[in-house]
Amino acid sequence: MNIGLFGGSFDPVHNGHISMIKGALKSGIVDIVIVIPAVRNSFKRGHILSPAPYRYYMTAEVLEDEFKKNVFISDIEFFMEGISYTANTVAALSGKDKIASFLKGKGFSESKAGEPHRYYWICGTDILPSFDKWYKPDEIVKTAALLVARRPGDTTDITSEKKRLKAVLPNIKIKTFEIKGIEASSSDIRKRQDFDDVPKAALDFIREHDLYESRKVLDEVSEEAAESFMEYAIALYPYLREKRLLHTLNVGMLSAKLALIHGADADKALIAGELHDCAKEIDRDTQRRYAQEACGDLFEDEKLIHSPAGAVMAERFFGVDDKEILDAITYHTTGRGDMTLLDKIVYLADKIEPARTYTDLTPIREASVKDLNAALGMCVEAVTEKFKRQGRELPPYTSAFAESIKG
Ligand SMILES: [Fe+2]
Ligand SMILES: [Fe+2]
Numbered sequence: 001m002n003i004g005l006f007g008g009s010f011d012p013v014h015n016g017h018i019s020m021i022k023g024a025l026k027s028g029i030v031d032i033v034i035v036i037p038a039v040r041n042s043f044k045r046g047h048i049l050s051p052a053p054y055r056y057y058m059t060a061e062v063l064e065d066e067f068k069k070n071v072f073i074s075d076i077e078f079f080m081e082g083i084s085y086t087a088n089t090v091a092a093l094s095g096k097d098k099i100a101s102f103l104k105g106k107g108f109s110e111s112k113a114g115e116p117h118r119y120y121w122i123c124g125t126d127i128l129p130s131f132d133k134w135y136k137p138d139e140i141v142k143t144a145a146l147l148v149a150r151r152p153g154d155t156t157d158i159t160s161e162k163k164r165l166k167a168v169l170p171n172i173k174i175k176t177f178e179i180k181g182i183e184a185s186s187s188d189i190r191k192r193q194d195f196d197d198v199p200k201a202a203l204d205f206i207r208e209h210d211l212y213e214s215r216k217v218l219d220e221v222s223e224e225a226a227e228s229f230m231e232y233a234i235a236l237y238p239y240l241r242e243k244r245l246l247h248t249l250n251v252g253m254l255s256a257k258l259a260l261i262h263g264a265d266a267d268k269a270l271i272a273g274e275l276h277d278c279a280k281e282i283d284r285d286t287q288r289r290y291a292q293e294a295c296g297d298l299f300e301d302e303k304l305i306h307s308p309a310g311a312v313m314a315e316r317f318f319g320v321d322d323k324e325i326l327d328a329i330t331y332h333t334t335g336r337g338d339m340t341l342l343d344k345i346v347y348l349a350d351k352i353e354p355a356r357t358y359t360d361l362t363p364i365r366e367a368s369v370k371d372l373n374a375a376l377g378m379c380v381e382a383v384t385e386k387f388k389r390q391g392r393e394l395p396p397y398t399s400a401f402a403e404s405i406k407g
Contacts, residue, residue, distance in 0.1 A: 001103075001115065004030035004147060005093065006122040007086060009186060010037050010059045011049045012206060014197045016184035018066055020149050023179035024122050025070060029147060032070045033122065034093070034102075035063060038084040039077035039234055048226060050215050051233035052078065053245050058205045065201040072106050078237045086121065087136035094119055094143050120147035120175070125156035132168045145173035151183060209246060210354040214253045217266070221256050225267035232274055232318055240281050248277050250353035255345050262372050264341040265324075272328040272346045275318060279309035294330065301395060307333045335380070335401030344376055351379050377405050 004024045008017065021033050037059050039052040049055065060073045076093050077084045093099060094117070103113035121144040128148065131137055148158070158176060165172050184197040190212060195203050206212060218226045229252060236245055255273030259266040279287055284302070290309035311326040320326060328346040331339065335347055348368055352361050352375075359382070367375035380402045387394050394402070 001031045001112065002029060002118045002120065003099075004033040004120045004122045005036060005090060005144060006033055007036045007038055007084075007089060009041060009049050010055045011186050012055075012189060012195075012198050012202050012211075013059045013062045014184040014186060014189060014202070015199060016182055016197065018062070018199060019179050019182065020122060020124070021067070021071055023149055023177050024120070024147060027147075027177035029175055029177060030120050030122075032072065034072050034074050035059060036074045036077060036089055036093070039080070040082065040084045040230075048218055048230070050211060051230055051249055053233055053237060053242075053249060054205075054209065054211055057242050057246065058202050058211075061201045061205055062199050066199065072102075074102065075237070076102075078234055085135040087134070087139040090119065090121065090140055090143050119144035121145070122147045122149065124149050125151075125154050125158065125161075128156060128158070128161040128165065128174075132165060137169055138171065141169050141172040145175060148174060148176045149179045150176050151179055208355050209250055214250065214257070214354060217253050217256045217260070217270070220260060221266045221270050225256075225270050229270050229274055232271070235318065236274075236278060239278060244277055244280060247353060247355060248274055250355055251276055251346070251349045254349040254353045258345045258349060258368060258372070259342070261369055262341060262345065264345055268322060268325050268328075268342055269345050269349075271320065271322075272325040272342060273349050275314040275320065275325075276310060276329050276332045276346055276350060277306065278318070278329075279313045280306040282309070282313070304333045304395065307331065331397065334395050334397035336397045337400030337404050339401060339404065341372075344372055348372065348375055348379060373405060380405055 006017075006021060006024070010017065021035070024030050024033055037052065037056045041049050056073070056075060056078075063071050063073055074093060076098075077089060080088060080092060082088075093102070099117060100113045104110065121140065123146060125148055131146070134140070150156075150158070158174075162174050165174070182197060189195060189198060193212065195206070198206070218229065221229075233249055236248065240248065252270050252274030255269035256266040258264070259269035279290060287305045287309040290312035291305040294308035294312050308330045311329040314320040314329055315326060324340060324342050327340065328342045331343050332346050332350055336343065339347070352365050352368060364375050364378045367378060380398070383398065384394060384402060
């Protein structure tokens with residue numbers, strides 16, 4: 001098959017991206033397009049992108065909405081080390097076994113998936129002047145031709161660019177296709193907060209997670225914490241499914257925001273919030289074993305054991321050794337009698353992060369930025385009610401928490 005590869009940051013995905021994919025398919029040069037959101041870019045302050053899982057899932061939802069067939073998304077970069085360089089991604093994805101198993105997973109027959117493929121890297125004319133400065137461009141062109149989209153009014157002199165590139169990269173092949181679509185830029189969209197060129201599925205996603213508002217906090221925590229947050233977001237991807245992974249990231253950023261408001265350590269809040277549910281989807285036996293290691297028999301309820309188990313996992317897999325962070329993870333479901341400010345913040349953020357819709361959370365959200373204990377009081381009341389309704393006894397830690405909040 002002729003396979004188009006389309007990489008990008010997709011922060012956010014916009015109509016310009018969609019028109020590139022449509023144009024490439026319409027040109028007949030490629031049979032299918034694989035979209036590959038870049039997982040790691042430069043982490044330099046001011047250039048920080050939204051954490052990778054948001055961009056990946058937002059793009060996935062848009063593609064599902066816009067294309068019924070022939071366009072697929074790849075998460076390959078979540079499993080690669082270091083900065084997401086095109087040369088590495090193209091080499092990894094086009095490996096014979098890799099591409100065959102990817103295509104089989106998308107429903108292609110064994111023979112179709114396993115046949116030799118031709119690859120095209122889909123891009124705009126804007127990359128031509130600098131392509132030879134990319135990371136290992138000779139490696140890229142060994143595997144993939146460039147498939148360059150040309151918009152009406154584009155004045156790039158493609159013939160002379162081709163000639164120039166051919167002189168430095170003898171193996172390069174360049175094909176062009178015409179598109180009608182708009183010229184949009186993700187950074188302009190972010191800067192102006194003008195989402196006219198953003199497809200509805202992406203807009204719904206951005207609103208659900210309050211993405212571009214919430215992520216502002218990443219500019220206020222320390223650079224080190226922001227970097228850890230981005231890395232853990234990638235590392236969590238194999239452990240949590242979409243909904244829970246995005247929930248944990250939302251909790252991380254909201255915890256940091258609340259910490260800044262209430263005078264707690266925002267760096268610790270960011271990480272504790274992000275990792276609070278990290279053990280929730282590992283198998284129950286391992287959860288139970290970890291919980292036992294952390295706290296003996298203190299947590300018996302099956303629904304609660306992921307909290308102490310999460311603290312063990314945060315320490316073991318993510319290298320977190322800060323006791324305050326580990327405690328906030330341990331007590332995020334139950335609370336405890338002598339909760340620290342950090343415990344309280346993570347507990348609350350877990351209940352009210354932007355994607356939470358289980359009830360009208362407006363009063364608690366409003367209280368959370370003014371009076372932390374009042375907001376927690378409302379949460380505890382709701383939890384107590386729920387346990388009563390279900391005929392369950394309140395865990396002792398939660399009773400102690402409820403008492404301390406009242407006092
Ligand atoms: Fe939890
Ligand atoms: Fe949670």
